[in-house]
Each structure stands twice: as structure tokens, then as C-alpha cells.
Amino acid sequence: MTKEIKKKQIAILGSTGSIGSQALQVVAEHPDLYEVYALTANNSVEQLIQQARQFMPEAVVIANENKYEELKQALAGLPIKVYAGVEALCQVVESGPIDIVLSAMVGYAGLKPTINAIKARKQIALANKETLVVAGELINSLANTYKAPILPVDSEHSAIFQCLAGEFDNPIEKIILTASGGPFRTCSLEQLSLVKKEQALKHPNWEMGAKITIDSASMMNKGFEVIEAKCFLVYARTR
Ligand SMILES: NC(=O)C1=CN([C@@H]2O[C@H](COP(=O)(O)OP(=O)(O)OC[C@H]3O[C@@H](n4cnc5c(N)ncnc54)[C@H](OP(=O)(O)O)[C@@H]3O)[C@@H](O)[C@H]2O)C=CC1
Ligand SMILES: CC(=O)[C@@H](O)[C@H](O)COP(=O)(O)O
Structure with missing residues (x-):
């Protein structure tokens, strides 16, 4: 008898970007494991329309309200809820069925929806390093309070976390972050x-x-990544 695995419902903040579109490739390769619940973008309305038609999410959000009509008309007749604006983007992550929120917007704009997702007790896959750079302590404290797991997506931090799995009783002497230059x-x-x-x-x-x-x-990125690594380690130690 085969046991059916419940598909993870994923919301992708910044689905039209580099990380967002790569995440959608992963979803496309594993339709048995993941289902797209929500997709969001800032201005790239044509790409968002194409993604929505392919992945048929429950909801799409375009942050730029001037693009709402175009998005709405292009998806008319499909069972996809269409929203616009920053508030809608921050709220969509709270939807009940969502299991994982991939925070892949760029810059400070990613902070508020990530905080909302943590408060809604979602699992966070965190690419938006700016969230930890500007508010690492707050994010760690909220993640502990709301028991929302945070997984690093940034490649170096993801690699470090995978090395540390099951090894948290071992003292860490030092962590070396490599830089391409x-x-x-x-x-x-x-x-x-x-x-x-x-x-x-x-x-x-x-x-x-x-x-x-x-x-x-x-090299600013590496400075951000040092702060990011520190936040992730503090977070890991307190769990
Ligand atoms: N790319 C990578 O390989 C890596 C990226 N990261 C981090 O991941 C995050 C995303 O990076 P990346 O994918 O490269 O960025 P991109 O610029 O490729 O994509 C950014 C995404 O965020 C959306 N967006 C931008 N500004 C806003 C806003 N104000 N409101 C709502 N949505 C917005 C964009 O929408 P639109 O298309 O409409 O502009 C797009 O979907 C960054 O924090 C980055 O540092 C970390 C490790 C590796
Ligand atoms: C792909 C990724 O995760 C980036 O953070 C990358 O590591 C950038 O590396 P450099 O800043 O070393 O060029």
C-alpha cells in the first residue's frame, strides 16, 4: 500500500526574481511534493501572468497597484484571486493553508511580509538577507516566540546549516565564509x-x-553575509 504525502503549499515572495524563478523550477520538477499557493511581484506583471497560468496558485499579488488591471484582466476566468498593493502582499502570507513562505524579495521591502509570515507560524525559507541585516535580533526573537522555523537559502549559510545538522553539541571553532571577490x-x-x-x-x-x-x-554582499551568519547561528543556538 502506498502512503500519500501531503503536498507542501508554498508562497513565493518575489517569484519573478532570480531566486523566485529558480524555486518555481524546483516546484515544477517536484509536483508530487509542492504546490504553489501564492506568487508575488513588484512590477513584472507579464512574467507574473505567465507564472500564474503555469502554476495556478490560489492567489497572486502585484505590489505596484498600477499593474492591477492588467493582471486582473489577463487572469479573468481562472480560479486565481488577484490582489495589488503592499498591504495585500504582507497579508497573503498569513493564509491558512500555506506551509512554507519563500522570502525572496530584494531589499528592505522583504522585512514586513517576512515578519507577518513568522507571526502566522509559517516555515520561512529566507533568501532576503536584508531582513536579517536590518532586524536580525527582532526576527530571532519572533521566530522563537511564534515557533516559526527559519531555513537559510543564501548558498553559504545553507551549506553551513547542512554541515551543522545533528552537530549542535559540537563546539564551533570558527566559520569561514568564502567570497568570490x-x-x-x-x-x-x-x-x-x-x-x-x-x-x-x-x-x-x-x-x-x-x-x-x-x-x-x-564586497558589500559579504559584509551582509557575515551579519546574516551571526543571526542564523544565534537563532540555531536558541532552538
Ligand atoms: N539571486 C541569488 O542567487 C541570491 C539572492 N539572495 C537574496 O535573495 C533576495 C532576492 O534576490 P534576487 O532573486 O537575486 O533578486 P531579483 O532582483 O532577481 O528579484 C527580486 C524579486 O523581488 C521583487 N521585488 C523587488 N522589490 C519589490 C518591492 N518593493 N515589493 C515587492 N516585490 C519586490 C521583484 O519583483 P519584480 O520582478 O516585479 O521587480 C522580484 O520578484 C535578495 O535579498 C538577495 O540578496 C541570496 C542568495 C543568492
Ligand atoms: C549565490 C549566493 O548565495 C550569493 O550570495 C553568492 O554567494 C555571492 O557570492 P560573492 O559575494 O562571494 O560573490
Whole structure:
């Protein structure tokens, strides 16, 4: 007799971005494990429409209210609820059936919906590192209060967490975060003073959104990641 596994209902904040669209590829490859409950974007309405038609979520949210009519009309006749605006985006994560919220918006805008998802006791897959950079202590405290598990998505932190699984009684001597160095790793100070945005947007290894790519070129990303790693470790220790 085969036992049926309940599919995880997933909400993807920032589904039109680099992380969001890769997550949808994973869902497409594992339709037996995951179902898309909600998708959100800021401006990329055409991509959101295409994603909604493919994955048939319960709800879609476009943060830019000027794009609402276009989204609504394109999805008319489909059993998909259509919302617009920042408030709707923050509220959709609270919906009862959602199991996992993938926080993959870029920047500070990701903080509020992530907090709402924690308070709604959802499992959080956290890509939006800015959430921990600006409010790490608050997030850790809320995650403990509401017993919402947080899983790192950022590659280095995810790798560290996987290494630490089952090893939390072992004292950690040190954690080394590797850095690619970005496209300017071998540049002299003089060369650095002449670099252009287009060069900064060409990461040597990864295809990522524009902000993290620029942050990587300036090494700012690694600074964020050190803060992120500290927050995740404090969080892990208190659980
Ligand atoms: N890309 C990667 O490989 C990695 C990314 N991260 C982190 O994950 C997060 C996402 O990165 P990435 O996928 O590269 O970013 P992208 O720029 O590719 O995607 C950002 C997503 O967020 C949406 N968005 C942007 N601003 C807003 C807003 N104000 N309100 C609502 N939605 C918004 C965008 O919508 P729209 O398309 O409409 O603009 C898009 O769906 C970042 O915090 C980044 O640091 C961490 C590790 C690796
Ligand atoms: C893919 C990922 O997780 C990024 O955070 C990446 O690691 C950026 O790396 P660098 O900042 O070292 O270029």
C-alpha cells in the first residue's frame, strides 16, 4: 500500500526574481511534493501572468497597484484571486493553508511580509538577507516566540546549516565564509576607479538579481553575509 504525502503549499515572495524563478523550477520538477499557493511581484506583471497560468496558485499579488488591471484582466476566468498593493502582499502570507513562505524579495521591502509570515507560524525559507541585516535580533526573537522555523537559502549559510545538522553539541571553532571577490577581484585601485556599472553587473560565477550582483562586486554582499551568519547561528543556538 502506498502512503500519500501531503503536498507542501508554498508562497513565493518575489517569484519573478532570480531566486523566485529558480524555486518555481524546483516546484515544477517536484509536483508530487509542492504546490504553489501564492506568487508575488513588484512590477513584472507579464512574467507574473505567465507564472500564474503555469502554476495556478490560489492567489497572486502585484505590489505596484498600477499593474492591477492588467493582471486582473489577463487572469479573468481562472480560479486565481488577484490582489495589488503592499498591504495585500504582507497579508497573503498569513493564509491558512500555506506551509512554507519563500522570502525572496530584494531589499528592505522583504522585512514586513517576512515578519507577518513568522507571526502566522509559517516555515520561512529566507533568501532576503536584508531582513536579517536590518532586524536580525527582532526576527530571532519572533521566530522563537511564534515557533516559526527559519531555513537559510543564501548558498553559504545553507551549506553551513547542512554541515551543522545533528552537530549542535559540537563546539564551533570558527566559520569561514568564502567570497568570490566578484568581477573586480584582480583589479588595482587605479583600475577600480574606472569600472562601469555594466562590468559590475557581470558576476564571474552567478546569475543573480542586480542588487546582490552589485553588492557582490563591491564586497558589500559579504559584509551582509557575515551579519546574516551571526543571526542564523544565534537563532540555531536558541532552538
Ligand atoms: N539571486 C541569488 O542567487 C541570491 C539572492 N539572495 C537574496 O535573495 C533576495 C532576492 O534576490 P534576487 O532573486 O537575486 O533578486 P531579483 O532582483 O532577481 O528579484 C527580486 C524579486 O523581488 C521583487 N521585488 C523587488 N522589490 C519589490 C518591492 N518593493 N515589493 C515587492 N516585490 C519586490 C521583484 O519583483 P519584480 O520582478 O516585479 O521587480 C522580484 O520578484 C535578495 O535579498 C538577495 O540578496 C541570496 C542568495 C543568492
Ligand atoms: C549565490 C549566493 O548565495 C550569493 O550570495 C553568492 O554567494 C555571492 O557570492 P560573492 O559575494 O562571494 O560573490
